[in-house]
Amino acid sequence: xxxxxxxxxxxxxxxxxxxxIKCTYSDSASNYFPWYKQELGKGxxxxxxxRSNVGEKKDQRIAVTLNKTAKHFSLHITETQxxxxxVYFCAASRSYIPTFGRGTSLIVHP
Amino acid sequence: SQTxxxxxxxxxxxxxxxxxxxxxxxxxxxxxxxxYRQAAGRGLQLLFYSVGxxxxxxxxxxxxxxxxxxxxxxxxxxxxxxLSDSGFYLCAWAPPAGSNQPQHFGDGTRLSIL
Numbered sequence: 001x002x003x004x005x006x007x008x009x010x011x012x013x014x015x016x017x018x019x020x021i022k023c024t025y026s027d028s029a030s031n032y033f034p035w036y037k038q039e040l041g042k043g044x045x046x047x048x049x050x051r052s053n054v055g056e057k058k059d060q061r062i063a064v065t066l067n068k069t070a071k072h073f074s075l076h077i078t079e080t081q082x083x084x085x086x087v088y089f090c091a092a093s094r095s096y097i098p099t100f101g102r103g104t105s106l107i108v109h110p
Numbered sequence: 111s112q113t114x115x116x117x118x119x120x121x122x123x124x125x126x127x128x129x130x131x132x133x134x135x136x137x138x139x140x141x142x143x144x145x146y147r148q149a150a151g152r153g154l155q156l157l158f159y160s161v162g163x164x165x166x167x168x169x170x171x172x173x174x175x176x177x178x179x180x181x182x183x184x185x186x187x188x189x190x191x192x193l194s195d196s197g198f199y200l201c202a203w204a205p206p207a208g209s210n211q212p213q214h215f216g217d218g219t220r221l222s223i224l
Contacts, residue, residue, distance in 0.1 A: 032210035043116075043200050043215030044154075051210070087152055093210055096142050097159065103152035 002027040006101025021104045023090035024072040030092040038087045080108045112137035116216035129188040133201030141203040143184040148198040196223045
């Protein structure tokens with residue numbers, strides 16, 4: 001089955017810096033890659049996703065890049081703000097059952 | 111727009127007691143429905159999923175069960191809770207239109223077993 005590795009497990013940055021979270025996947029048939037943000041005590045919320053026919057997607061301060069050959073994809077957050085502090089999950093899917101990474105705790109220091 | 115509701119938000123139960131967690135979705139028909147557990151350490155463990163009424167697939171053998179009595183209702187149950195059942199339980203839905211659709215999560219139930 002699919003295996004998704006996510007790094008780092010914890011990321012600490014200063015407000016205004018950029019943050020990058022990386023994921024690798026094992027199943028070359030995976031073709032959908034969502035990213036979720038989970039705030040304390042809440043459920044994960046979809047923040048951006050990308051499909052395999054696209055190499056990059058951007059939405060304001062967040063962007064996702066996908067390298068299908070290398071089987072890795074990354075989340076980029078620019079100009080980080082304290083409210084970006086949360087746990088971020090990547091996922092890879094080729095069906096209606098996604099495989100999630102273990103999460104990255106992003107801490108943005110004011 | 112679609113919404114998902116989970117209740118209760120928090121629950122404290124003694125070991126050996128029964129459990130019933132409910133999840134309902136509004137604003138969509140025939141959604142795919144999922145139950146996840148999130149223990150300390152953040153990972154999401156898929157417990158059950160359903161692609162239609164009465165259709166339940168189990169990912170992890172355990173003392174939990176799931177049922178889907180109505181199209182937009184998903185229930186997680188146990189006859190006798192164990193200490194290891196403590197955790198954060200999340201319900202999610204996804205559009206039924208084939209694969210590769212985003213999941214939308216509820217706000218979870220924090221379950222503590224004493």
